[in-house]
Amino acid sequence: SQKIEQNSEALNIQEGKTATLTCNYTNYSPAYLQWYRQDPGRGPVFLLLIRENEKEKRKERLKVTFDTTLKQSLFHITASQPADSATYLCALPSSGGSYIPTFGRGTSLIVHP
């Protein structure tokens, strides 16, 4: 079955630096991948979708890459701010055509002022 792996350890960085989060997956070749942000006690909020034929996608200070050979997506936040502190989840559509999203456990990002 498909498996999604995100670093369970929190990522601590200094304000102004670039944060890079990793999402690895196995046993699957998804047509696209999504990234969500989740604040404590809140539901996840959609950030970006990247398709399998796209190498890179940008939105303001966010950049996502998708390497289908490595089966990996990288999520970058440039010029990070304390307000970027949250848990970031990657999600893939399930195999079999139903497209039901399957989520990774998420990585907590803490940006220090």
Place this chain on the structure above:
Amino acid sequence: SQTIHQWPATLVQPVGSPLSLECTVEGTSNPNLYWYRQAAGRGLQLLFYSVGIGQISSEVPQNLSASRPQDRQFILSSKKLLLSDSGFYLCASGGSSYNEQFFGPGTRLTVL
């Protein structure tokens, strides 16, 4: 965009008591609807999803059930809660092919 309403926001229930969590959706019609549970420090576990009125698919065996009596209403129920049912319950809409999911604010359930 869509808006997902969930209530209550928090709930404390004794073991063995019944449960009913309600979710309603605005801003779309005939959405795919989902119930997820998120334990502390864990990922989102899909419990149920529905592609239409009366159509429910269960992802994991458990003592929970779901119903979809109306197009934009999704209900999560239990006849007798277990301690292991504690968690953060999220209702979501959308998520079909290339579409994002919209999540509700969640219900924090504590079973004592």
